[in-house]
Amino acid sequence: MPLGSQPVGRRERNKQQKLDRITAAARELFAERGVDEVTTQEIADKADIGAGTLFLYAKTKGELLLLVQNSTYADALAEGRAAAEGIPDLLDAVMAIVRPVVECNRKQVDNGRTYLREIVFGDPEEPHHRDALGLTVQTEMAIADVLQRDDHITPDDAATLAHIVSAIMFVSMAATINMTNPVDDIVKDITNQVRVLLPH
Structure with missing residues (x-):
């Protein structure tokens, strides 16, 4: 197994986990209050990530x-x-x-x-x-x-x-x-x- 393959796999898993958390947080907040009433900061907080990280997944x-x-x-x-x-x-x-x-x-x-x-x-x-x-x-x-x-x-x-x-x-x-x-x-x-x- 090449040395570089393990960290890439972990990085991809981490990215997917963050994306899943963002999707779940946005889905729940949008369903509760509607998209217009929810801020991106609230979504980031609920997904337990920084706002800057959130914008890497959706601008x-x-x-x-x-x-x-x-x-x-x-x-x-x-x-x-x-x-x-x-x-x-x-x-x-x-x-x-x-x-x-x-x-x-x-x-x-x-x-x-x-x-x-x-x-x-x-x-x-x-x-x-x-x-x-x-x-x-x-x-x-x-x-x-x-x-x-x-x-x-x-x-x-x-x-x-x-x-x-x-x-x-x-x-x-x-x-x-x-x-x-x-x-x-x-x-x-x-x-x-x-x-x-x-x-x-």
């Missing part, structure tokens, strides 16, 4: 929110993909993917809306922002895969339709008019719009 509070929400989004997408596999109807299968994403975004409405804003306006050079954008691409790919079950929908059309569905979902979750609406109302609104897009 802004928006990036911290992306870090926290991305893992929830990834779980929701996996749940939706699995559910869609067993559903033959195209619309129902697409909505099986959409519903868990909407549910995870609405657990804390202000955080969910801020997360969407960060995806649109955040810095794509930041790693957690890149991860969030990657999740939106994966969502569109999952929807396109479902749509391609219909022989009349070409791969290009499926990709375009999936992009439109993603935009509908995004606007429905972010719109101020829907701020107080429950998940079922938002899903129904998205369903009604997607129904018009799909072949009859």
